[in-house]
Amino acid sequence: MSVNRDIFVSPERQSYLKQMKKRRQNIILGRVLILIGIIVGWEAAADLGIIDPFITSQPSKILTTIINLHNNGQLYNHIWATVAETVVGFIVGTAFGTLIAIGLWWSDYACKILDPYLVVLNSLPKPALGPILIVWLGNGKPAIIAMALLISLIVTIIMVLNGFLEVDKNKIKLLQTFGASKAQILTKVILPASVPTVISALKINVGLSWVGVIMGEFLVSKEGLGYLIIYGSQVFELDLVMSSVIILAIVAAIMYQAVSYLETRFMQYKE
Amino acid sequence: MSQIIVHVDKIGLTYQTAEGETEAIKDISMDIYEKDFVGIVGPSGCGKSTLLSIIAGLIKPTRGTVIVDGQAVDGPSNKMGYMLQEDYLFEWRNIWQNVLLGLEIQNKVNESTKSHVEQLLKNYGLYEFRYHYPHQLSGGMRQRAALIRTLALNPEILLLDEPFSALDYQTRLAVSEEVAAIIKQEGKTAVLVTHDISEAISMSDRIYVLSQRPAIVKNVYDIRLSCQDKTPLNARKCPEFREYFNSIWKELDIHVG
Numbered sequence: 282m283s284v285n286r287d288i289f290v291s292p293e294r295q296s297y298l299k300q301m302k303k304r305r306q307n308i309i310l311g312r313v314l315i316l317i318g319i320i321v322g323w324e325a326a327a328d329l330g331i332i333d334p335f336i337t338s339q340p341s342k343i344l345t346t347i348i349n350l351h352n353n354g355q356l357y358n359h360i361w362a363t364v365a366e367t368v369v370g371f372i373v374g375t376a377f378g379t380l381i382a383i384g385l386w387w388s389d390y391a392c393k394i395l396d397p398y399l400v401v402l403n404s405l406p407k408p409a410l411g412p413i414l415i416v417w418l419g420n421g422k423p424a425i426i427a428m429a430l431l432i433s434l435i436v437t438i439i440m441v442l443n444g445f446l447e448v449d450k451n452k453i454k455l456l457q458t459f460g461a462s463k464a465q466i467l468t469k470v471i472l473p474a475s476v477p478t479v480i481s482a483l484k485i486n487v488g489l490s491w492v493g494v495i496m497g498e499f500l501v502s503k504e505g506l507g508y509l510i511i512y513g514s515q516v517f518e519l520d521l522v523m524s525s526v527i528i529l530a531i532v533a534a535i536m537y538q539a540v541s542y543l544e545t546r547f548m549q550y551k552e
Numbered sequence: 553m554s555q556i557i558v559h560v561d562k563i564g565l566t567y568q569t570a571e572g573e574t575e576a577i578k579d580i581s582m583d584i585y586e587k588d589f590v591g592i593v594g595p596s597g598c599g600k601s602t603l604l605s606i607i608a609g610l611i612k613p614t615r616g617t618v619i620v621d622g623q624a625v626d627g628p629s630n631k632m633g634y635m636l637q638e639d640y641l642f643e644w645r646n647i648w649q650n651v652l653l654g655l656e657i658q659n660k661v662n663e664s665t666k667s668h669v670e671q672l673l674k675n676y677g678l679y680e681f682r683y684h685y686p687h688q689l690s691g692g693m694r695q696r697a698a699l700i701r702t703l704a705l706n707p708e709i710l711l712l713d714e715p716f717s718a719l720d721y722q723t724r725l726a727v728s729e730e731v732a733a734i735i736k737q738e739g740k741t742a743v744l745v746t747h748d749i750s751e752a753i754s755m756s757d758r759i760y761v762l763s764q765r766p767a768i769v770k771n772v773y774d775i776r777l778s779c780q781d782k783t784p785l786n787a788r789k790c791p792e793f794r795e796y797f798n799s800i801w802k803e804l805d806i807h808v809g
């Protein structure tokens with residue numbers, strides 16, 4: 282409940298609030314200082330010959346590389362390629378995973394029968410399947426997306442199914458007293474009660490999907506940030522590698538924030 | 553009293569699980585009269601919830617039958633409304649959406665049912681809170697909302713399975729008072745399962761005392777209190793209250809000891 286209780290603010294409260302504000306400012310300051318420290322230290326160390334910019338690159342060169350990529354317009358193609366693959370990967374992974382979890386919830390038998398397969402698939406390191414995917418799907422985007430999908434799919438199934446099974450039995454009993462069908466139990470209780478689980482699965486899948494896409498791009502692609510990284514390292518252009526990694530970090534963080542925002546939007550009924 | 557509305561005829565139930573079988577109910581027969589308030593007390597784990605679930609048609613008995621309004625029970629029906637141990641309001645629905653849940657499941661949301669539910673909310677002080685979410689309500693209000701959710705389907709018989717056990721003692725007294733009043737006012741028959749002997753005596757017209765598992769009916773008490781105004785709180789002050797309490801207490805204690 283958002284009740285406005287603070288019409289009168291006591292002096293103790295004021296000094297507490299002031300303290301908290303100061304603390305927040307210090308935290309932000311600390312963060313900025315660390316960033317500046319890293320950039321300046323890195324740049325200076327490279328200029329002074331303490332580290333070899335040929336293998337470590339350096340901030341000024343990274344900046345120039347990014348500006349060049351920006352100027353010739355390639356940057357956005359690469360970012361777009363990777364982002365699109367990732368988004369497709371985690372959305373399809375979450376959606377399919379949830380659908381399969383629904384199927385397994387529906388049929389207790391199927392769930393029991395498939396259980397050992399899920400366990401094995403879950404423990405298998407998915408990148409091992411990369412070469413197989415390339416053989417099957419060719420040297421392109423489908424293989425990359427399949428990679429991202431595979432990584433998130435099994436985790437989603439297991440997570441969401443557990444969420445389904447943890448829904449309070451009495452809530453189901455309540456619906457049964459109203460004579461609810463299985464489909465109604467699914468739509469009125471199981472799914473709405475599992476929205477938080479599905480969203481946390483989605484959140485985890487964003488991370489996993491990035492792993493899958495970058496792995497996939499290392500293996501096959503001709504564009505994307507993963508491609509830039511692998512290409513840069515092959516031609517020994519560390520400026521390009523570092524630039525791509527930094528852009529990747531920023532884009533991934535933005536995407537994570539977007540999903541977190543989605544989460545708070547969906548969770549509003551919980552205050 | 554008037555007509556028999558629920559006739560429980562020699563039911564028995566044995567649960568089958570992978571670990572083995574549990575005989576929950578041995579042999580229970582009951583006659584419940586229209587508009588009566590019936591209490592069921594018994595040691596914990598003796599099969600009280602099982603008995604209510606059987607009457608509600610959620611579980612089929614291994615032996616025997618339950619007849620409601622002259623018809624054998626075969627699955628849940630709208631003649632009966634079930635209230636569980638907690639309110640189980642869905643936190644993702646507001647109160648209005650929660651109380652409509654049963655109607656929604658049965659595709660019965662229309663102008664007349666909606667106005668009935670609105671009236672219930674108004675009568676029982678929840679109308680202003682209809683767009684609030686469950687976590688914004690007190691325990692007592694939530695319990696009332698759960699009762700309205702049950703009443704929305706207009707059941708003749710209310711089956712209450714320890715509906716107050718999640719509440720603290722103070723709230724519990726107040727809510728049982730409220731619920732008793734609502735049930736009287738709506739002219740319903742009620743079956744209340746409880747651990748609390750005082751609660752049973754203060755609310756019921758008749759009390760069935762069950763034995764330890766597997767349950768049989770050990771004794772039946774017709775509660776006749778000499779008080780004028782027989783609300784649950786007043787009932788506790790009647791001279792007969794102690795006597796009933798002591799005999800039921802003894803009855804339960806014999807097997808616990």
Ligand SMILES: Nc1ncnc2c1ncn2[C@@H]1O[C@H](COP(=O)(O)OP(=O)(O)OP(=O)(O)O)[C@@H](O)[C@H]1O
Nearest residue numbers: 567569574576595596597598599600601602603765
């Ligand atoms: N679905 C089930 N499968 C197997 N055994 C069960 C099941 N439900 C209940 N039982 C067992 O049947 C017995 C009676 O259970 P029941 O819940 O009806 O008792 P109760 O009197 O309502 O208990 P409490 O006082 O704890 O509410 C218990 O021993 C319980 O373990």
Ligand SMILES: [Mg+2]
Nearest residue numbers: 600601602713
């Ligand atoms: Mg019980």
